[in-house]
Amino acid sequence: MATNLYTETVTSISNWTDTLFSFTTTRNPGFRFLCGQFTPLGIVVDGQPLAQGEQPVLKRSAMCSAVHEEHLEFFLAKAGDDELTARLHDMKEGDQVLVGGKPTGALTLNNLQPGAKQLYLFATTSGVAPLLSVIKDIDTYEFYDYVVFVHCARKVEELAFTEASITNLLKDEYFGELVLKKLFFYPTVTREPFHTTGRITTLLEAGKLEMDLGMPPLDIATDRVIICGNAEMTADVRELIEARGFAEGSHAAQGHFLVEAPR
Secondary structure (H helix, E strand, O other): OOOOEEEEEEEEEEEOOOOEEEEEEOOOOOOOOOOOOEEEEEEEEOOEEOEEOOEEOOEEEEEOOOOOOOOEEEEEEOOOOOHHHHHHHOOOOOOEEEEEOOOEOOOOHHHEOOOOOEEEEEEEHHHHHHHHHHHOOHHHHHHOOEEEEEEEEOOHHHHHHHHHHHHHHHOOOOOHHHHHHHEEEEEEEOOOOOOOEOOHHHHHHHOHHHHHHOOOOOOOOOEEEEEEOOHHHHHHHHHHHHOOOOOEOOOOOOEOEEEEOOO
16 A cells, blocks of 8 residues: 555545535544645555555545644545445445545645735535635635635535535634634525526626625735636636636746636
8 A cells, every 4th residue: 555645534424415425534643734735535445445456546635624623524526437436425434544645736825826805715516625624724814804605506405515514614613703704605506596596607707796795896906716616617717717817826836816626
């Protein structure tokens, strides 16, 4: 087995829809990450890593837990004939998973240019995971006056995990009150009746998102953006905000927005 993998024990698992699920695990004291990062994730079956040949089968997955929490939490979508996500979906408490010891990813606050007032988070499907970690970090609220979390789902039931996570965050004894003042949750649905409907790009193009929030249109002088979700959404939002002058950030150079499409 690769030496940079920790073996962790599943402590809880929740099924939010037929395909969307979350679970928590123990956390090795040596595991460190930044909010917004991803790490390889695998599973132990009958005492051995699920593997292809001599290599464990791993899926790059984002932590949605806070960096300071003693446990790890993941939110995944069961994908077609993918054996790993199918086995992860069917886990029980006490089962073991493999967690990569070297998290990576560009969706970290230090890759955004400083000086903005608002942070917009745009997510679909399991792309909410790294962004949930971002809103659980106290630095987010110290850097920005307001944080807008936009979760676009096909069906209302797909919003449940994000809603539950934010509800729990508001109860946090240390900074729940700060979150209540600064965080705006904006759910939208595309295939069912809901109080807000439409894709993220549609809402931005029409100015409806900003109008509903009572904020001016996205502007590089005042706003930063993190985008995570399906390939179509990330490409479309990228094109839209680049047309407004936003530049992508990375480890090499800070920018006005960050983007990843989970694989």
